[in-house]
Amino acid sequence: MLNFYLNACGITCALGDGPEQVRARLYAGQSGVAPTARWSAGRELPLGEVRGELPSVAHLPPHQRSRNNALALAALAQIRPALDAAIARYGADRIGVVIGTSTSGIGETEQAVGRFASDGSLPDGFHYRVQEMGSPAEMLAQQLGLGGPAYVHSSACSSSAKALASAARLIRMGLCDAVLTGGVDSLCAFTVAGFAALESVSAVQCNPMSANRKGINIGEGAALFLMSADADSAVPVRLMGWGESSDGHHMSAPDPTGAGARLAMEQALQRAGVAAADVDYINMHGTATPQNDAMESRVIEALFGLETPVSSTKPFTGHTLGAAAAIEAALCWLAMQDDNREGRLPPHLWDGERDAALPALNLAPPGAALGRPLRRILSSSFAFGGSNAALLLGRDA
16 A cells, blocks of 8 residues: 655745744744735735745746746745655656646736736736746746656645645556645735635634634745655655545535535545544634635534544635645644644634634644644645545654
């Protein structure tokens, strides 16, 4: 039986750049979400913006010069030595790239259209191909000289969970020995305006599971993993299972029964050979929208009961859309490292006002810990159009 080890992890998001900074702020309860008007036409909204300097994209072809690809390069730089070692071990043609995204270079097209509207000309060097969804996978493969399959999943908020599942399938089918996989998404006015039009954007920090929840904070970031069938790291965290379903209930609203969400979770448990009672912690999709939180909390109660610790980490990072599942998997990966022997849990930031209509889940407060290392973690993602995905991460030692 093959294992799918996540041997290296690079992450950049509103919490910071790199595992150490992200982990420190997560466990300190320091949200990276802050008010800005940069992407909302003069209206300040709390967003999960990456504020540090990003790598230059000047060396890339014009159609790859995007903020999205700069975020991907920032995460790649953190694990580049592991990629170079994998190339030396397996050969460039045996390594694939599977990424989840939903924005790609749409932000650059917005700027170009704005320039055209003001003076009738497009910016020098602008190429319409910058907004192609496949751009981050193409760029990463070219930068690393990889010859394996390279493609993108774009299924909104489940994109990067499906990317990790696809990476495992490439290895299982024998098409790759290793895969660079994860997700990246960048803030842009298009997505902020779109969610605002749906009345899903909160004017304050998002408040998942609260009676006072008012919607999401959009964010950006990237998380990349090097996946292989070999354990090449001191702490072998692996993708034990995954589940995917499509309920097609509504274009933007989840099925209130949670049937598709539950199916994805059950598939992940079954594929991993893990009982629900053996899951130590659940990273909720937890968007802080009324319908998502209601549906998800009821599914968790039905499958796992009310004792399993849960939290939503979106108040820390914002909802990073196509990158959300990868970034949240990275937070789970960090929680399973050896420096967390006491099993500290990613905390649930909220106002503490429970919604009496929802199950009383065991929401992990700041400082919560199991008192032992985390062994099994489930992370769920639910997207527009009824695309549901769940990942089951585990370590055995």
